[in-house]
Amino acid sequence: MGGASQGIGQAAAKLLAERGARVILLSRRIDALEAVRSGLPHPSHHKIIAMDMERIEELNLTLGRLVAETGPVSIWINNTGGPKAGPLTEATPVEMERAFRGHVMASQVILRTLLPGMKQLKYGRIINVLSTSVKQPIPNLGVSNLVRAAMAAWAKTLSQELGPFGITVNNILPGFTETPRLTSLAADAAARGSKSEEQVRKEWMDTIPLKRLADPRETAEAIGFLASPRASYISGVSLPVDGGRTGAF
Ligand SMILES: NC(=O)c1ccc[n+]([C@@H]2O[C@H](COP(=O)([O-])OP(=O)(O)OC[C@H]3O[C@@H](n4cnc5c(N)ncnc54)[C@H](OP(=O)(O)O)[C@@H]3O)[C@@H](O)[C@H]2O)c1
Incomplete structure:
Protein backbone atom coordinates (compact mmCIF):
# COMPACT_ATOMS: atom_id res chain seq x y z
CA MET A 1 0.00 0.00 0.00
CA GLY A 2 1.66 3.21 -1.16
CA GLY A 3 1.33 6.52 0.69
CA ALA A 4 0.30 4.58 3.79
CA SER A 5 1.47 7.08 6.42
CA GLN A 6 -1.51 9.45 6.16
CA GLY A 7 -4.65 10.41 4.27
CA ILE A 8 -6.27 8.04 1.80
CA GLY A 9 -3.41 5.51 1.95
CA GLN A 10 -3.61 5.26 5.73
CA ALA A 11 -7.39 4.83 5.63
CA ALA A 12 -7.10 2.13 2.96
CA ALA A 13 -4.35 0.28 4.85
CA LYS A 14 -6.55 0.27 7.96
CA LEU A 15 -9.60 -0.97 6.11
CA LEU A 16 -7.68 -3.75 4.34
CA ALA A 17 -6.02 -4.84 7.61
CA GLU A 18 -9.41 -4.90 9.35
CA ARG A 19 -10.61 -7.21 6.58
CA GLY A 20 -7.75 -9.61 7.15
CA ALA A 21 -5.01 -8.44 4.79
CA ARG A 22 -1.35 -8.48 5.73
CA VAL A 23 -0.29 -5.06 4.53
CA ILE A 24 3.03 -3.67 3.25
CA LEU A 25 3.05 -0.01 4.33
CA LEU A 26 5.16 2.17 2.01
CA SER A 27 6.05 5.87 2.29
CA ARG A 28 9.07 7.98 3.30
CA ARG A 29 8.53 8.64 7.03
CA ILE A 30 9.33 5.60 9.14
CA ASP A 31 7.96 7.10 12.37
CA ALA A 32 4.61 7.84 10.77
CA LEU A 33 4.50 4.33 9.27
CA GLU A 34 5.33 2.76 12.66
CA ALA A 35 2.47 4.77 14.20
CA VAL A 36 0.05 3.57 11.50
CA ARG A 37 1.18 -0.02 11.90
CA SER A 38 0.74 0.06 15.66
CA GLY A 39 -2.90 1.10 15.15
CA LEU A 40 -3.69 -1.82 12.82
CA PRO A 41 -5.09 -5.15 13.95
CA HIS A 42 -2.21 -7.64 14.48
CA PRO A 43 0.62 -5.08 14.02
CA SER A 44 3.26 -7.80 13.66
CA HIS A 45 1.51 -9.11 10.50
CA HIS A 46 2.33 -5.92 8.58
CA LYS A 47 5.61 -4.84 6.97
CA ILE A 48 7.08 -1.39 6.46
CA ILE A 49 9.12 0.01 3.59
CA ALA A 50 10.28 3.55 4.42
CA MET A 51 11.41 4.85 1.06
CA ASP A 52 11.06 7.67 -1.42
CA MET A 53 9.10 6.35 -4.42
CA GLU A 54 11.25 8.52 -6.67
CA ARG A 55 14.27 6.32 -5.83
CA ILE A 56 13.14 3.59 -8.13
CA GLU A 57 16.34 1.55 -8.15
CA GLU A 58 16.26 1.17 -4.33
CA LEU A 59 12.53 0.53 -4.42
CA ASN A 60 13.12 -2.30 -6.86
CA LEU A 61 15.75 -3.93 -4.61
CA THR A 62 13.92 -3.46 -1.30
CA LEU A 63 10.50 -4.60 -2.49
CA GLY A 64 12.10 -7.51 -4.34
CA ARG A 65 13.83 -8.65 -1.14
CA LEU A 66 10.65 -8.34 0.88
CA VAL A 67 8.60 -10.32 -1.61
CA ALA A 68 11.26 -13.02 -1.68
CA GLU A 69 10.72 -13.34 2.11
CA THR A 70 6.93 -13.03 2.28
CA GLY A 71 5.87 -14.77 -0.93
CA PRO A 72 3.46 -13.47 -3.60
CA VAL A 73 1.52 -10.25 -3.02
CA SER A 74 -2.04 -10.40 -4.39
CA ILE A 75 -3.12 -6.74 -4.00
CA TRP A 76 -1.14 -3.56 -4.65
CA ILE A 77 -2.37 0.00 -4.35
CA ASN A 78 -0.28 2.64 -6.12
CA ASN A 79 -0.65 5.83 -4.12
CA THR A 80 1.82 8.63 -3.43
CA GLY A 81 1.93 12.36 -2.91
CA GLY A 82 0.45 14.59 -5.58
CA PRO A 83 2.85 16.84 -7.53
CA LYS A 84 3.24 20.48 -6.50
CA ALA A 85 0.32 22.72 -7.50
CA GLY A 86 0.70 25.39 -10.18
CA PRO A 87 -0.11 26.11 -13.81
CA LEU A 88 1.59 23.91 -16.40
CA THR A 89 3.25 26.97 -17.95
CA GLU A 90 5.25 27.43 -14.73
CA ALA A 91 6.36 23.79 -14.43
CA THR A 92 10.00 22.99 -15.07
CA PRO A 93 11.09 19.87 -16.95
CA VAL A 94 12.78 18.72 -13.72
CA GLU A 95 9.46 18.88 -11.85
CA MET A 96 7.81 16.92 -14.65
CA GLU A 97 10.55 14.29 -14.64
CA ARG A 98 10.26 13.88 -10.84
CA ALA A 99 6.50 13.44 -11.06
CA PHE A 100 6.80 10.79 -13.78
CA ARG A 101 9.50 9.02 -11.79
CA GLY A 102 7.51 8.95 -8.52
CA HIS A 103 4.21 7.99 -10.11
CA VAL A 104 4.56 6.18 -13.45
CA MET A 105 8.06 4.72 -13.25
CA ALA A 106 7.73 3.70 -9.59
CA SER A 107 4.42 1.97 -10.39
CA GLN A 108 6.14 0.13 -13.24
CA VAL A 109 8.97 -1.02 -10.95
CA ILE A 110 6.44 -2.28 -8.39
CA LEU A 111 4.44 -4.01 -11.11
CA ARG A 112 7.46 -5.86 -12.44
CA THR A 113 8.39 -6.99 -8.94
CA LEU A 114 4.92 -8.23 -8.01
CA LEU A 115 3.72 -9.58 -11.34
CA PRO A 116 5.44 -13.00 -11.24
CA GLY A 117 3.72 -13.71 -7.89
CA MET A 118 0.32 -12.56 -9.12
CA LYS A 119 0.69 -14.69 -12.24
CA GLN A 120 1.63 -17.66 -10.06
CA LEU A 121 -1.52 -17.06 -7.97
CA LYS A 122 -3.58 -16.51 -11.16
CA TYR A 123 -5.08 -13.65 -9.18
CA GLY A 124 -4.22 -10.01 -8.66
CA ARG A 125 -5.68 -6.62 -7.87
CA ILE A 126 -3.81 -3.47 -8.92
CA ILE A 127 -5.48 -0.23 -7.89
CA ASN A 128 -4.19 3.26 -8.61
CA VAL A 129 -5.24 6.28 -6.57
CA LEU A 130 -5.33 9.04 -9.20
CA SER A 131 -7.64 12.06 -9.43
CA THR A 132 -10.83 13.20 -11.17
CA SER A 133 -8.44 15.11 -13.45
CA VAL A 134 -8.33 11.86 -15.44
CA LYS A 135 -11.79 12.91 -16.68
CA GLN A 136 -11.51 16.71 -16.46
CA PRO A 137 -8.12 18.45 -16.01
CA ILE A 138 -8.09 20.56 -12.82
CA PRO A 139 -6.93 24.19 -13.12
CA ASN A 140 -3.65 24.97 -11.35
CA LEU A 141 -2.64 21.29 -11.07
CA GLY A 142 -0.71 21.19 -14.36
CA VAL A 143 1.88 18.51 -13.64
CA SER A 144 -0.62 16.44 -11.69
CA ASN A 145 -3.04 16.48 -14.65
CA LEU A 146 -0.23 15.15 -16.86
CA VAL A 147 0.88 12.25 -14.66
CA ARG A 148 -2.69 11.21 -13.81
CA ALA A 149 -3.47 10.91 -17.53
CA ALA A 150 -0.29 8.87 -18.02
CA MET A 151 -1.24 6.60 -15.11
CA ALA A 152 -4.75 6.14 -16.52
CA ALA A 153 -3.26 5.06 -19.87
CA TRP A 154 -0.85 2.76 -18.01
CA ALA A 155 -3.72 1.16 -16.10
CA LYS A 156 -5.99 0.71 -19.11
CA THR A 157 -3.21 -0.90 -21.13
CA LEU A 158 -2.31 -3.23 -18.26
CA SER A 159 -5.93 -4.22 -17.69
CA GLN A 160 -5.95 -5.51 -21.27
CA GLU A 161 -2.58 -7.26 -20.98
CA LEU A 162 -3.21 -8.83 -17.55
CA GLY A 163 -6.85 -9.90 -17.79
CA PRO A 164 -5.90 -13.37 -19.09
CA PHE A 165 -3.96 -13.94 -15.83
CA GLY A 166 -6.91 -13.13 -13.57
CA ILE A 167 -5.40 -9.77 -12.65
CA THR A 168 -7.60 -6.67 -12.63
CA VAL A 169 -6.33 -3.09 -12.86
CA ASN A 170 -8.54 -0.17 -11.81
CA ASN A 171 -8.30 3.46 -10.77
CA ILE A 172 -9.90 5.37 -7.92
CA LEU A 173 -10.42 9.06 -8.66
CA PRO A 174 -10.77 10.93 -5.36
CA GLY A 175 -12.60 14.23 -5.26
CA PHE A 176 -12.02 16.73 -2.44
CA THR A 177 -11.03 14.47 0.47
CA GLU A 178 -10.13 15.63 4.00
CA ALA A 214 -15.10 13.18 1.54
CA ASP A 215 -13.84 11.36 4.59
CA PRO A 216 -10.80 9.26 3.53
CA ARG A 217 -12.61 6.20 4.90
CA GLU A 218 -15.21 6.66 2.13
CA THR A 219 -12.44 6.49 -0.49
CA ALA A 220 -10.95 3.49 1.31
CA GLU A 221 -14.31 1.67 1.05
CA ALA A 222 -14.16 1.95 -2.75
CA ILE A 223 -10.54 0.74 -2.74
CA GLY A 224 -11.53 -2.14 -0.45
CA PHE A 225 -14.28 -3.22 -2.83
CA LEU A 226 -12.05 -3.15 -5.92
CA ALA A 227 -9.39 -5.04 -3.94
CA SER A 228 -11.82 -7.80 -2.98
CA PRO A 229 -12.84 -10.96 -4.85
CA ARG A 230 -16.33 -9.39 -5.11
CA ALA A 231 -15.01 -7.02 -7.81
CA SER A 232 -14.10 -10.03 -9.95
CA TYR A 233 -15.50 -8.75 -13.28
CA ILE A 234 -14.42 -5.11 -13.01
CA SER A 235 -11.21 -4.13 -14.78
CA GLY A 236 -9.93 -1.08 -16.63
CA VAL A 237 -12.31 1.36 -14.96
CA SER A 238 -11.72 4.77 -13.38
CA LEU A 239 -14.14 5.21 -10.47
CA PRO A 240 -14.71 8.76 -9.20
CA VAL A 241 -15.28 8.95 -5.43
CA ASP A 242 -16.15 12.63 -5.55
CA GLY A 243 -19.67 13.20 -4.21
CA GLY A 244 -20.93 13.54 -7.80
CA ARG A 245 -18.72 16.52 -8.62
CA THR A 246 -17.20 15.43 -11.94
CA GLY A 247 -19.40 16.57 -14.82
CA ALA A 248 -18.11 14.04 -17.37
CA PHE A 249 -19.95 10.74 -17.94
N1 LIG B 1 -7.14 14.58 -0.89
C1 LIG B 1 -7.71 14.96 -2.02
O1 LIG B 1 -8.65 15.78 -2.01
C2 LIG B 1 -7.26 14.38 -3.34
C3 LIG B 1 -8.02 14.67 -4.49
C4 LIG B 1 -7.61 14.15 -5.71
C5 LIG B 1 -6.48 13.37 -5.79
N2 LIG B 1 -5.77 13.11 -4.64
C6 LIG B 1 -4.55 12.30 -4.79
O2 LIG B 1 -4.70 11.07 -4.12
C7 LIG B 1 -3.44 10.67 -3.56
C8 LIG B 1 -3.57 10.48 -2.06
O3 LIG B 1 -4.10 11.67 -1.54
P1 LIG B 1 -3.95 12.13 -0.02
O4 LIG B 1 -4.84 13.29 0.09
O5 LIG B 1 -4.09 10.97 0.89
O6 LIG B 1 -2.42 12.65 -0.04
P2 LIG B 1 -1.46 13.07 1.16
O7 LIG B 1 -2.23 13.43 2.36
O8 LIG B 1 -0.55 14.11 0.59
O9 LIG B 1 -0.62 11.75 1.44
C9 LIG B 1 0.32 11.31 0.50
C10 LIG B 1 1.02 10.06 0.99
O10 LIG B 1 2.05 9.74 0.07
C11 LIG B 1 3.31 9.63 0.75
N3 LIG B 1 4.32 10.17 -0.15
C12 LIG B 1 4.41 11.43 -0.64
N4 LIG B 1 5.48 11.55 -1.42
C13 LIG B 1 6.10 10.35 -1.42
C14 LIG B 1 7.27 9.86 -2.04
N5 LIG B 1 8.04 10.63 -2.84
N6 LIG B 1 7.62 8.57 -1.82
C15 LIG B 1 6.87 7.77 -1.02
N7 LIG B 1 5.74 8.19 -0.42
C16 LIG B 1 5.37 9.47 -0.62
C17 LIG B 1 3.14 10.45 2.03
O11 LIG B 1 3.89 9.94 3.11
P3 LIG B 1 5.38 10.34 3.50
O12 LIG B 1 5.39 11.81 3.73
O13 LIG B 1 5.61 9.51 4.73
O14 LIG B 1 6.24 9.91 2.36
C18 LIG B 1 1.67 10.20 2.34
O15 LIG B 1 1.52 8.99 3.05
C19 LIG B 1 -2.44 11.77 -3.94
O16 LIG B 1 -1.77 11.44 -5.12
C20 LIG B 1 -3.34 12.96 -4.15
O17 LIG B 1 -2.77 13.95 -4.97
C21 LIG B 1 -6.13 13.58 -3.43
Missing part, protein backbone atom coordinates in the same frame (compact mmCIF):
# COMPACT_ATOMS: atom_id res chain seq x y z
CA THR A 179 -6.41 14.77 4.13
CA PRO A 180 -3.16 16.68 4.64
CA ARG A 181 -2.93 17.01 0.82
CA LEU A 182 -6.23 18.92 0.80
CA THR A 183 -5.06 21.19 3.61
CA SER A 184 -2.02 22.19 1.55
CA LEU A 185 -4.11 22.69 -1.62
CA ALA A 186 -6.53 24.90 0.35
CA ALA A 187 -3.62 26.98 1.69
CA ASP A 188 -2.20 27.33 -1.84
CA ALA A 189 -5.58 28.34 -3.33
CA ALA A 190 -6.17 30.81 -0.47
CA ALA A 191 -2.78 32.45 -1.00
CA ARG A 192 -3.26 32.69 -4.76
CA GLY A 193 -6.81 34.09 -4.49
CA SER A 194 -6.28 36.32 -1.38
CA LYS A 195 -9.06 34.44 0.44
CA SER A 196 -9.31 32.50 3.68
CA GLU A 197 -8.96 28.72 3.63
CA GLU A 198 -12.55 28.51 4.95
CA GLN A 199 -13.75 30.46 1.90
CA VAL A 200 -11.83 28.13 -0.39
CA ARG A 201 -13.37 25.06 1.26
CA LYS A 202 -16.87 26.62 1.06
CA GLU A 203 -16.39 27.31 -2.66
CA TRP A 204 -15.25 23.71 -3.19
CA MET A 205 -18.27 22.33 -1.32
CA ASP A 206 -20.61 24.46 -3.42
CA THR A 207 -19.38 22.53 -6.51
CA ILE A 208 -20.15 19.12 -4.98
CA PRO A 209 -23.70 17.74 -5.31
CA LEU A 210 -23.40 16.03 -1.89
CA LYS A 211 -22.33 19.43 -0.41
CA ARG A 212 -19.49 18.11 1.70
CA LEU A 213 -15.92 16.90 1.44
Whole structure:
Protein backbone atom coordinates (compact mmCIF):
# COMPACT_ATOMS: atom_id res chain seq x y z
CA MET A 1 0.00 0.00 0.00
CA GLY A 2 1.66 3.21 -1.16
CA GLY A 3 1.33 6.52 0.69
CA ALA A 4 0.30 4.58 3.79
CA SER A 5 1.47 7.08 6.42
CA GLN A 6 -1.51 9.45 6.16
CA GLY A 7 -4.65 10.41 4.27
CA ILE A 8 -6.27 8.04 1.80
CA GLY A 9 -3.41 5.51 1.95
CA GLN A 10 -3.61 5.26 5.73
CA ALA A 11 -7.39 4.83 5.63
CA ALA A 12 -7.10 2.13 2.96
CA ALA A 13 -4.35 0.28 4.85
CA LYS A 14 -6.55 0.27 7.96
CA LEU A 15 -9.60 -0.97 6.11
CA LEU A 16 -7.68 -3.75 4.34
CA ALA A 17 -6.02 -4.84 7.61
CA GLU A 18 -9.41 -4.90 9.35
CA ARG A 19 -10.61 -7.21 6.58
CA GLY A 20 -7.75 -9.61 7.15
CA ALA A 21 -5.01 -8.44 4.79
CA ARG A 22 -1.35 -8.48 5.73
CA VAL A 23 -0.29 -5.06 4.53
CA ILE A 24 3.03 -3.67 3.25
CA LEU A 25 3.05 -0.01 4.33
CA LEU A 26 5.16 2.17 2.01
CA SER A 27 6.05 5.87 2.29
CA ARG A 28 9.07 7.98 3.30
CA ARG A 29 8.53 8.64 7.03
CA ILE A 30 9.33 5.60 9.14
CA ASP A 31 7.96 7.10 12.37
CA ALA A 32 4.61 7.84 10.77
CA LEU A 33 4.50 4.33 9.27
CA GLU A 34 5.33 2.76 12.66
CA ALA A 35 2.47 4.77 14.20
CA VAL A 36 0.05 3.57 11.50
CA ARG A 37 1.18 -0.02 11.90
CA SER A 38 0.74 0.06 15.66
CA GLY A 39 -2.90 1.10 15.15
CA LEU A 40 -3.69 -1.82 12.82
CA PRO A 41 -5.09 -5.15 13.95
CA HIS A 42 -2.21 -7.64 14.48
CA PRO A 43 0.62 -5.08 14.02
CA SER A 44 3.26 -7.80 13.66
CA HIS A 45 1.51 -9.11 10.50
CA HIS A 46 2.33 -5.92 8.58
CA LYS A 47 5.61 -4.84 6.97
CA ILE A 48 7.08 -1.39 6.46
CA ILE A 49 9.12 0.01 3.59
CA ALA A 50 10.28 3.55 4.42
CA MET A 51 11.41 4.85 1.06
CA ASP A 52 11.06 7.67 -1.42
CA MET A 53 9.10 6.35 -4.42
CA GLU A 54 11.25 8.52 -6.67
CA ARG A 55 14.27 6.32 -5.83
CA ILE A 56 13.14 3.59 -8.13
CA GLU A 57 16.34 1.55 -8.15
CA GLU A 58 16.26 1.17 -4.33
CA LEU A 59 12.53 0.53 -4.42
CA ASN A 60 13.12 -2.30 -6.86
CA LEU A 61 15.75 -3.93 -4.61
CA THR A 62 13.92 -3.46 -1.30
CA LEU A 63 10.50 -4.60 -2.49
CA GLY A 64 12.10 -7.51 -4.34
CA ARG A 65 13.83 -8.65 -1.14
CA LEU A 66 10.65 -8.34 0.88
CA VAL A 67 8.60 -10.32 -1.61
CA ALA A 68 11.26 -13.02 -1.68
CA GLU A 69 10.72 -13.34 2.11
CA THR A 70 6.93 -13.03 2.28
CA GLY A 71 5.87 -14.77 -0.93
CA PRO A 72 3.46 -13.47 -3.60
CA VAL A 73 1.52 -10.25 -3.02
CA SER A 74 -2.04 -10.40 -4.39
CA ILE A 75 -3.12 -6.74 -4.00
CA TRP A 76 -1.14 -3.56 -4.65
CA ILE A 77 -2.37 0.00 -4.35
CA ASN A 78 -0.28 2.64 -6.12
CA ASN A 79 -0.65 5.83 -4.12
CA THR A 80 1.82 8.63 -3.43
CA GLY A 81 1.93 12.36 -2.91
CA GLY A 82 0.45 14.59 -5.58
CA PRO A 83 2.85 16.84 -7.53
CA LYS A 84 3.24 20.48 -6.50
CA ALA A 85 0.32 22.72 -7.50
CA GLY A 86 0.70 25.39 -10.18
CA PRO A 87 -0.11 26.11 -13.81
CA LEU A 88 1.59 23.91 -16.40
CA THR A 89 3.25 26.97 -17.95
CA GLU A 90 5.25 27.43 -14.73
CA ALA A 91 6.36 23.79 -14.43
CA THR A 92 10.00 22.99 -15.07
CA PRO A 93 11.09 19.87 -16.95
CA VAL A 94 12.78 18.72 -13.72
CA GLU A 95 9.46 18.88 -11.85
CA MET A 96 7.81 16.92 -14.65
CA GLU A 97 10.55 14.29 -14.64
CA ARG A 98 10.26 13.88 -10.84
CA ALA A 99 6.50 13.44 -11.06
CA PHE A 100 6.80 10.79 -13.78
CA ARG A 101 9.50 9.02 -11.79
CA GLY A 102 7.51 8.95 -8.52
CA HIS A 103 4.21 7.99 -10.11
CA VAL A 104 4.56 6.18 -13.45
CA MET A 105 8.06 4.72 -13.25
CA ALA A 106 7.73 3.70 -9.59
CA SER A 107 4.42 1.97 -10.39
CA GLN A 108 6.14 0.13 -13.24
CA VAL A 109 8.97 -1.02 -10.95
CA ILE A 110 6.44 -2.28 -8.39
CA LEU A 111 4.44 -4.01 -11.11
CA ARG A 112 7.46 -5.86 -12.44
CA THR A 113 8.39 -6.99 -8.94
CA LEU A 114 4.92 -8.23 -8.01
CA LEU A 115 3.72 -9.58 -11.34
CA PRO A 116 5.44 -13.00 -11.24
CA GLY A 117 3.72 -13.71 -7.89
CA MET A 118 0.32 -12.56 -9.12
CA LYS A 119 0.69 -14.69 -12.24
CA GLN A 120 1.63 -17.66 -10.06
CA LEU A 121 -1.52 -17.06 -7.97
CA LYS A 122 -3.58 -16.51 -11.16
CA TYR A 123 -5.08 -13.65 -9.18
CA GLY A 124 -4.22 -10.01 -8.66
CA ARG A 125 -5.68 -6.62 -7.87
CA ILE A 126 -3.81 -3.47 -8.92
CA ILE A 127 -5.48 -0.23 -7.89
CA ASN A 128 -4.19 3.26 -8.61
CA VAL A 129 -5.24 6.28 -6.57
CA LEU A 130 -5.33 9.04 -9.20
CA SER A 131 -7.64 12.06 -9.43
CA THR A 132 -10.83 13.20 -11.17
CA SER A 133 -8.44 15.11 -13.45
CA VAL A 134 -8.33 11.86 -15.44
CA LYS A 135 -11.79 12.91 -16.68
CA GLN A 136 -11.51 16.71 -16.46
CA PRO A 137 -8.12 18.45 -16.01
CA ILE A 138 -8.09 20.56 -12.82
CA PRO A 139 -6.93 24.19 -13.12
CA ASN A 140 -3.65 24.97 -11.35
CA LEU A 141 -2.64 21.29 -11.07
CA GLY A 142 -0.71 21.19 -14.36
CA VAL A 143 1.88 18.51 -13.64
CA SER A 144 -0.62 16.44 -11.69
CA ASN A 145 -3.04 16.48 -14.65
CA LEU A 146 -0.23 15.15 -16.86
CA VAL A 147 0.88 12.25 -14.66
CA ARG A 148 -2.69 11.21 -13.81
CA ALA A 149 -3.47 10.91 -17.53
CA ALA A 150 -0.29 8.87 -18.02
CA MET A 151 -1.24 6.60 -15.11
CA ALA A 152 -4.75 6.14 -16.52
CA ALA A 153 -3.26 5.06 -19.87
CA TRP A 154 -0.85 2.76 -18.01
CA ALA A 155 -3.72 1.16 -16.10
CA LYS A 156 -5.99 0.71 -19.11
CA THR A 157 -3.21 -0.90 -21.13
CA LEU A 158 -2.31 -3.23 -18.26
CA SER A 159 -5.93 -4.22 -17.69
CA GLN A 160 -5.95 -5.51 -21.27
CA GLU A 161 -2.58 -7.26 -20.98
CA LEU A 162 -3.21 -8.83 -17.55
CA GLY A 163 -6.85 -9.90 -17.79
CA PRO A 164 -5.90 -13.37 -19.09
CA PHE A 165 -3.96 -13.94 -15.83
CA GLY A 166 -6.91 -13.13 -13.57
CA ILE A 167 -5.40 -9.77 -12.65
CA THR A 168 -7.60 -6.67 -12.63
CA VAL A 169 -6.33 -3.09 -12.86
CA ASN A 170 -8.54 -0.17 -11.81
CA ASN A 171 -8.30 3.46 -10.77
CA ILE A 172 -9.90 5.37 -7.92
CA LEU A 173 -10.42 9.06 -8.66
CA PRO A 174 -10.77 10.93 -5.36
CA GLY A 175 -12.60 14.23 -5.26
CA PHE A 176 -12.02 16.73 -2.44
CA THR A 177 -11.03 14.47 0.47
CA GLU A 178 -10.13 15.63 4.00
CA THR A 179 -6.41 14.77 4.13
CA PRO A 180 -3.16 16.68 4.64
CA ARG A 181 -2.93 17.01 0.82
CA LEU A 182 -6.23 18.92 0.80
CA THR A 183 -5.06 21.19 3.61
CA SER A 184 -2.02 22.19 1.55
CA LEU A 185 -4.11 22.69 -1.62
CA ALA A 186 -6.53 24.90 0.35
CA ALA A 187 -3.62 26.98 1.69
CA ASP A 188 -2.20 27.33 -1.84
CA ALA A 189 -5.58 28.34 -3.33
CA ALA A 190 -6.17 30.81 -0.47
CA ALA A 191 -2.78 32.45 -1.00
CA ARG A 192 -3.26 32.69 -4.76
CA GLY A 193 -6.81 34.09 -4.49
CA SER A 194 -6.28 36.32 -1.38
CA LYS A 195 -9.06 34.44 0.44
CA SER A 196 -9.31 32.50 3.68
CA GLU A 197 -8.96 28.72 3.63
CA GLU A 198 -12.55 28.51 4.95
CA GLN A 199 -13.75 30.46 1.90
CA VAL A 200 -11.83 28.13 -0.39
CA ARG A 201 -13.37 25.06 1.26
CA LYS A 202 -16.87 26.62 1.06
CA GLU A 203 -16.39 27.31 -2.66
CA TRP A 204 -15.25 23.71 -3.19
CA MET A 205 -18.27 22.33 -1.32
CA ASP A 206 -20.61 24.46 -3.42
CA THR A 207 -19.38 22.53 -6.51
CA ILE A 208 -20.15 19.12 -4.98
CA PRO A 209 -23.70 17.74 -5.31
CA LEU A 210 -23.40 16.03 -1.89
CA LYS A 211 -22.33 19.43 -0.41
CA ARG A 212 -19.49 18.11 1.70
CA LEU A 213 -15.92 16.90 1.44
CA ALA A 214 -15.10 13.18 1.54
CA ASP A 215 -13.84 11.36 4.59
CA PRO A 216 -10.80 9.26 3.53
CA ARG A 217 -12.61 6.20 4.90
CA GLU A 218 -15.21 6.66 2.13
CA THR A 219 -12.44 6.49 -0.49
CA ALA A 220 -10.95 3.49 1.31
CA GLU A 221 -14.31 1.67 1.05
CA ALA A 222 -14.16 1.95 -2.75
CA ILE A 223 -10.54 0.74 -2.74
CA GLY A 224 -11.53 -2.14 -0.45
CA PHE A 225 -14.28 -3.22 -2.83
CA LEU A 226 -12.05 -3.15 -5.92
CA ALA A 227 -9.39 -5.04 -3.94
CA SER A 228 -11.82 -7.80 -2.98
CA PRO A 229 -12.84 -10.96 -4.85
CA ARG A 230 -16.33 -9.39 -5.11
CA ALA A 231 -15.01 -7.02 -7.81
CA SER A 232 -14.10 -10.03 -9.95
CA TYR A 233 -15.50 -8.75 -13.28
CA ILE A 234 -14.42 -5.11 -13.01
CA SER A 235 -11.21 -4.13 -14.78
CA GLY A 236 -9.93 -1.08 -16.63
CA VAL A 237 -12.31 1.36 -14.96
CA SER A 238 -11.72 4.77 -13.38
CA LEU A 239 -14.14 5.21 -10.47
CA PRO A 240 -14.71 8.76 -9.20
CA VAL A 241 -15.28 8.95 -5.43
CA ASP A 242 -16.15 12.63 -5.55
CA GLY A 243 -19.67 13.20 -4.21
CA GLY A 244 -20.93 13.54 -7.80
CA ARG A 245 -18.72 16.52 -8.62
CA THR A 246 -17.20 15.43 -11.94
CA GLY A 247 -19.40 16.57 -14.82
CA ALA A 248 -18.11 14.04 -17.37
CA PHE A 249 -19.95 10.74 -17.94
N1 LIG B 1 -7.14 14.58 -0.89
C1 LIG B 1 -7.71 14.96 -2.02
O1 LIG B 1 -8.65 15.78 -2.01
C2 LIG B 1 -7.26 14.38 -3.34
C3 LIG B 1 -8.02 14.67 -4.49
C4 LIG B 1 -7.61 14.15 -5.71
C5 LIG B 1 -6.48 13.37 -5.79
N2 LIG B 1 -5.77 13.11 -4.64
C6 LIG B 1 -4.55 12.30 -4.79
O2 LIG B 1 -4.70 11.07 -4.12
C7 LIG B 1 -3.44 10.67 -3.56
C8 LIG B 1 -3.57 10.48 -2.06
O3 LIG B 1 -4.10 11.67 -1.54
P1 LIG B 1 -3.95 12.13 -0.02
O4 LIG B 1 -4.84 13.29 0.09
O5 LIG B 1 -4.09 10.97 0.89
O6 LIG B 1 -2.42 12.65 -0.04
P2 LIG B 1 -1.46 13.07 1.16
O7 LIG B 1 -2.23 13.43 2.36
O8 LIG B 1 -0.55 14.11 0.59
O9 LIG B 1 -0.62 11.75 1.44
C9 LIG B 1 0.32 11.31 0.50
C10 LIG B 1 1.02 10.06 0.99
O10 LIG B 1 2.05 9.74 0.07
C11 LIG B 1 3.31 9.63 0.75
N3 LIG B 1 4.32 10.17 -0.15
C12 LIG B 1 4.41 11.43 -0.64
N4 LIG B 1 5.48 11.55 -1.42
C13 LIG B 1 6.10 10.35 -1.42
C14 LIG B 1 7.27 9.86 -2.04
N5 LIG B 1 8.04 10.63 -2.84
N6 LIG B 1 7.62 8.57 -1.82
C15 LIG B 1 6.87 7.77 -1.02
N7 LIG B 1 5.74 8.19 -0.42
C16 LIG B 1 5.37 9.47 -0.62
C17 LIG B 1 3.14 10.45 2.03
O11 LIG B 1 3.89 9.94 3.11
P3 LIG B 1 5.38 10.34 3.50
O12 LIG B 1 5.39 11.81 3.73
O13 LIG B 1 5.61 9.51 4.73
O14 LIG B 1 6.24 9.91 2.36
C18 LIG B 1 1.67 10.20 2.34
O15 LIG B 1 1.52 8.99 3.05
C19 LIG B 1 -2.44 11.77 -3.94
O16 LIG B 1 -1.77 11.44 -5.12
C20 LIG B 1 -3.34 12.96 -4.15
O17 LIG B 1 -2.77 13.95 -4.97
C21 LIG B 1 -6.13 13.58 -3.43
